Amino acid sequence: MQAQVPRLELSGISKAYPSIIANDAIDLTVMPGEIHALLGENGAGKSTLMKIIYGIVKPDAGVIRWNGSVVRIANPAQARALGIGMVFQHFSLFETLTVAENIELALDPSSETSGLDAIIGDVSGRYGLPLDPRRHIHTMSAGERQRVEIVRCLLQEPTLLILDEPTSVLTPQAAAKVFETLRRLANDGCSILYISHKLDEIRELCTRATVLRDGRVTGNCDPRLETPSSLAKMMIGSELPHPHHRAATTRGDGNLGIRRLSLAAEDPFGTDLVDIELSVRGGEIVGIAGISGNGQKELLAALSGERTVADDGAIVVNGTPSGHLDAGERRALGLAFVPEERLGRGAVPEMSLADNALLTAWRQKLTHRGMIRIEAMRDYASAIIARFNVHATGPDAVARSLSGGNLQKFIVGREILQGPRAMIAAQPTWGVDVGASAQIRQKLIDLRDDGVAVLVVSEELDELLEICDRIAVMTRGRLSAALPARAADAETIGQMMSGSFIGVETTRTGEVATAAAARTIDAP
Amino acid sequence: MRLKLELRPQPSRVMAWMSPLIAAAATLVAGFALFSLLGKDPLQALQVFFVKPVETRYGLGELLLKASPLMLCAIGLAAGYRANVWNIGAEGQLTLGAICGGGVALSFPGANSAWILLPMIVAGAAGGMAWASIPSWLKTRFNANEILTSLMLVYVATLFLSWLVQGPWRDPEGYNFPQSKIFPDAALLPILLSGTRLHAGFLISLAAIAIAWLFFARTLIGFRMQVAGLAPAAANYAGISAKRTVWFGMLIGGAAAGVAGVGEAAGPIGQLLPSVSPGYGFAAIIVAFVGRLHPVGIALASLLMSLLYLGGESAQISLALPSAVTGVFQGTLLFFLLAADVFINFRVALAPRNAPSSATAAGFASRA
Numbered sequence: 001m002q003a004q005v006p007r008l009e010l011s012g013i014s015k016a017y018p019s020i021i022a023n024d025a026i027d028l029t030v031m032p033g034e035i036h037a038l039l040g041e042n043g044a045g046k047s048t049l050m051k052i053i054y055g056i057v058k059p060d061a062g063v064i065r066w067n068g069s070v071v072r073i074a075n076p077a078q079a080r081a082l083g084i085g086m087v088f089q090h091f092s093l094f095e096t097l098t099v100a101e102n103i104e105l106a107l108d109p110s111s112e113t114s115g116l117d118a119i120i121g122d123v124s125g126r127y128g129l130p131l132d133p134r135r136h137i138h139t140m141s142a143g144e145r146q147r148v149e150i151v152r153c154l155l156q157e158p159t160l161l162i163l164d165e166p167t168s169v170l171t172p173q174a175a176a177k178v179f180e181t182l183r184r185l186a187n188d189g190c191s192i193l194y195i196s197h198k199l200d201e202i203r204e205l206c207t208r209a210t211v212l213r214d215g216r217v218t219g220n221c222d223p224r225l226e227t228p229s230s231l232a233k234m235m236i237g238s239e240l241p242h243p244h245h246r247a248a249t250t251r252g253d254g255n256l257g258i259r260r261l262s263l264a265a266e267d268p269f270g271t272d273l274v275d276i277e278l279s280v281r282g283g284e285i286v287g288i289a290g291i292s293g294n295g296q297k298e299l300l301a302a303l304s305g306e307r308t309v310a311d312d313g314a315i316v317v318n319g320t321p322s323g324h325l326d327a328g329e330r331r332a333l334g335l336a337f338v339p340e341e342r343l344g345r346g347a348v349p350e351m352s353l354a355d356n357a358l359l360t361a362w363r364q365k366l367t368h369r370g371m372i373r374i375e376a377m378r379d380y381a382s383a384i385i386a387r388f389n390v391h392a393t394g395p396d397a398v399a400r401s402l403s404g405g406n407l408q409k410f411i412v413g414r415e416i417l418q419g420p421r422a423m424i425a426a427q428p429t430w431g432v433d434v435g436a437s438a439q440i441r442q443k444l445i446d447l448r449d450d451g452v453a454v455l456v457v458s459e460e461l462d463e464l465l466e467i468c469d470r471i472a473v474m475t476r477g478r479l480s481a482a483l484p485a486r487a488a489d490a491e492t493i494g495q496m497m498s499g500s501f502i503g504v505e506t507t508r509t510g511e512v513a514t515a516a517a518a519r520t521i522d523a524p
Numbered sequence: 525m526r527l528k529l530e531l532r533p534q535p536s537r538v539m540a541w542m543s544p545l546i547a548a549a550a551t552l553v554a555g556f557a558l559f560s561l562l563g564k565d566p567l568q569a570l571q572v573f574f575v576k577p578v579e580t581r582y583g584l585g586e587l588l589l590k591a592s593p594l595m596l597c598a599i600g601l602a603a604g605y606r607a608n609v610w611n612i613g614a615e616g617q618l619t620l621g622a623i624c625g626g627g628v629a630l631s632f633p634g635a636n637s638a639w640i641l642l643p644m645i646v647a648g649a650a651g652g653m654a655w656a657s658i659p660s661w662l663k664t665r666f667n668a669n670e671i672l673t674s675l676m677l678v679y680v681a682t683l684f685l686s687w688l689v690q691g692p693w694r695d696p697e698g699y700n701f702p703q704s705k706i707f708p709d710a711a712l713l714p715i716l717l718s719g720t721r722l723h724a725g726f727l728i729s730l731a732a733i734a735i736a737w738l739f740f741a742r743t744l745i746g747f748r749m750q751v752a753g754l755a756p757a758a759a760n761y762a763g764i765s766a767k768r769t770v771w772f773g774m775l776i777g778g779a780a781a782g783v784a785g786v787g788e789a790a791g792p793i794g795q796l797l798p799s800v801s802p803g804y805g806f807a808a809i810i811v812a813f814v815g816r817l818h819p820v821g822i823a824l825a826s827l828l829m830s831l832l833y834l835g836g837e838s839a840q841i842s843l844a845l846p847s848a849v850t851g852v853f854q855g856t857l858l859f860f861l862l863a864a865d866v867f868i869n870f871r872v873a874l875a876p877r878n879a880p881s882s883a884t885a886a887g888f889a890s891r892a
Contacts, residue, residue: 304761305763306760306761326763326765327760327761327762327763328762328763328764329763330763331763337761339761341757344755344757344758345755345757345758345760345761346758346761347758348751348754348755348758349754349755350754350755351751351754355747358744358747359751359758359762360761360762360763362744367744370743370744370745371742371743371744372742372743372744372747374742
């Protein structure tokens with residue numbers, strides 16, 4: 001092959017915000033037909049760099065070359081005109097419209113829209129992205145929605161496609177399908193810039209990688225030739241801490257039980273829970289795997305007491321039938337809970353860390369006859385900050401001012417310091433950087449070693465395989481039996497996610513009949 | 525270049541406190557324009573409106589007298605508003621308070637000890653709470669919007685009072701005027717400042733401000749109500765009952781308004797009339813927001829609102845303006861406050877003319 005002109009060449013790109021230098025003299029070269037990984041922890045500057053390429057943010061300094069000539073990309077429309085397409089991490093689709101309508105909305109007003117269905121069919125066929133143009137978005141699963149986003153981008157025939165953590169909402173099998181598509185695109189000469197912090201994916205898919213840390217490029221490599229730990233080292237600057245996982249020794253008296261729980265969803269787009277059975281004993285971690293939106297939210301609300309259930313015995317907390325108890329009463333029984341949303345649920349964004357400590361930990365003698373003990377409350381918050389390595393200015397720091405990972409450490413710390421006998425953690429490391437994730441996982445393992453019954457609900461299969469003793473899979477509002485983690489692998493669990501454990505009599509064949517079912521099936 | 529509104533990275537604290545001051549200043553400017561348009565000398569008119577009423581000792585007494593019910597109603601409403609409980613019916617709860625407190629006074633025409641005031645106040649608070657409990661129940665049982673139900677109950681309360689003083693409670697020696705008997709002297713709140721009408725109700729209001737401060741800043745229940753207001757999902761997560769929050773928020777507002785009603789009936793009025801309040805319960809909503817739902821802010825805002833009432837009366841007398849001018853000023857103040865509040869979360873920025881004006885671009889830029 002002759003020496004090619006790079007499709008995209010960034011040199012010396014810098015961008016500073018009042019409080020932080022997001023990008024510091026970044027160089028990046030993407031060749032035609034290359035799948036190039038942009039790797040880095042949260043806050044490393046990946047998103048800013050992408051926004052610069054896509055014309056959303058203007059760099060303070062640096063030069064962008066597109067096919068060899070210097071360009072200034074003032075806005076996304078201009079980026080699209082150059083041939084840059086971007087698939088965002090969070091979907092920007094109208095749920096009440098059909099696939100075709102959503103795609104039509106994104107096209108330039110001047111472009112031809114008659115026969116759009118045929119064009120969609122053509123593109124989706126060519127790249128193995130099956131789509132029915134007439135389906136409504138709200139009936140589609142996350143994987144299918146992402147397909148819409150990708151097809152929408154492809155219709156503009158981009159020569160550089162940027163994807164921001166595209167697999168975070170997909171089953172392993174669905175992710176593999178996306179990889180196939182991307183490889184096909186690359187073969188056709190389209191360059192792909194793939195943003196992720198999942199090392200395995202990048203090693204499987206990408207041929208070049210640029211690693212960012214604290215706004216700087218810390219490495220350039222061929223990820224296929226690297227090990228996960230060497231990549232992680234470039235990413236976080238040190239060896240990846242590995243959690244210690246001993247066989248459980250202590251068996252505490254804490255436990256969590258769900259007995260034949262069936263519950264209709266409150267939300268019209270929610271998932272009904274069907275006949276859920278699970279028991280978590282003291283001294284073990286049980287994981288619930290599955291793609292979000294399969295009833296996890298509803299199950300967690302029923303477990304935490306945010307939603308009470310009529311059948312008192314359906315939920316058992318530390319031996320006490322608790323169906324009718326509210327979240328506060330279940331806490332009084334020794335239950336702690338780390339919810340998946342940190343701001344607005346796990347913590348009040350506008351309030352200080354001290355106030356947020358009071359939120360669930362007031363039973364730890366932080367009040368006296370209904371009056372708040374200000375000193376005790378601040379001390380408690382300070383103790384969390386110190387013991388859980390939370391980077392914050394102190395107990396008066398406002399929750400919203402903390403990064404996602406630090407706030408999560410604070411919330412986990414607040415729950416653990418209450419000395420629970422049973423603990424529920426939902427997506428404990430979602431959006432948390434690698435270092436903090438490892439810390440949080442270790443804390444959960446320590447809890448288990450102290451005899452606490454721990455239930456972890458997570459979309460990150462690797463995380464569950466790493467820390468759990470047993471793993472169950474949730475799909476379409478049903479929960480599989482929990483397998484010993486030793487017996488589980490990504491393949492088996494991926495199959496269970498698509499419903500293989502559900503009895504034949506309840507599996508729908510042929511057309512996808514209900515919205516709830518449709519949301520969860522990622523098979524083409 | 526053109527101007528555009530841009531989301532601040534975080535709400536401005538300075539602006540949160542400046543906004544009421546800006547609103548007050550803008551109200552003055554609007555008043556200036558208004559008086560000019562009406563053909564009055566604006567400076568003299570403003571002097572009549574804002575200075576003349578408080579030039580005398582009596583005037584100052586009136587200022588505090590009218591501030592008392594405003595303060596009391598507003599602080600009670602603020603307890604609810606902080607918890608996202610939108611009680612708009614303080615006027616009706618105040619009326620019920622006056623009816624119940626007045627009922628006690630009228631039942632003991634021979635009372636000669638000031639101790640009668642205690643059951644009157646308790647009855648007033650109970651009346652206000654009873655009235656507030658109706659929207660609370662409708663909200664928690666049927667999820668009926670408390671803004672509508674509490675507002676509609678205002679009119680029921682006013683008509684109920686009107687029926688009482690024209691029917692069963694009408695003074696037989698009152699020449700058929702729709703009014704009750706005069707309360708016995710012992711059932712009148714003692715005057716604080718001789719030569720004025722300022723009565724002990726003012727002390728109750730001050731005490732309410734202090735208690736509210738303690739309640740908001742130091743008690744677990746006050747904290748939990750605030751959580752319910754700021755982040756309902758966090759409240760639910762922490763086991764704070766949404767229903768209890770509604771009940772508490774409404775009942776505190778009802779009790780405070782009820783006591784304010786007793787203060788009016790057993791204060792400057794001294795009997796029950798078809799109307800015991802010139803809209804204090806509604807004006808208190810403005811007071812609560814101008815005062816940023818904070819006890820100290822509410823105390824100051826109630827003085828401002830009281831001055832608007834006095835200024836309106838003064839303008840009627842000296843400038844021959846209609847009494848509606850008070851309402852105009854109240855509305856103008858709230859309008860400017862809400863407008864100025866936009867700048868707590870947004871700021872004005874210069875945008876180049878051809879920049880991408882799409883909300884997405886601006887949103888992404890500000891989140892980066």
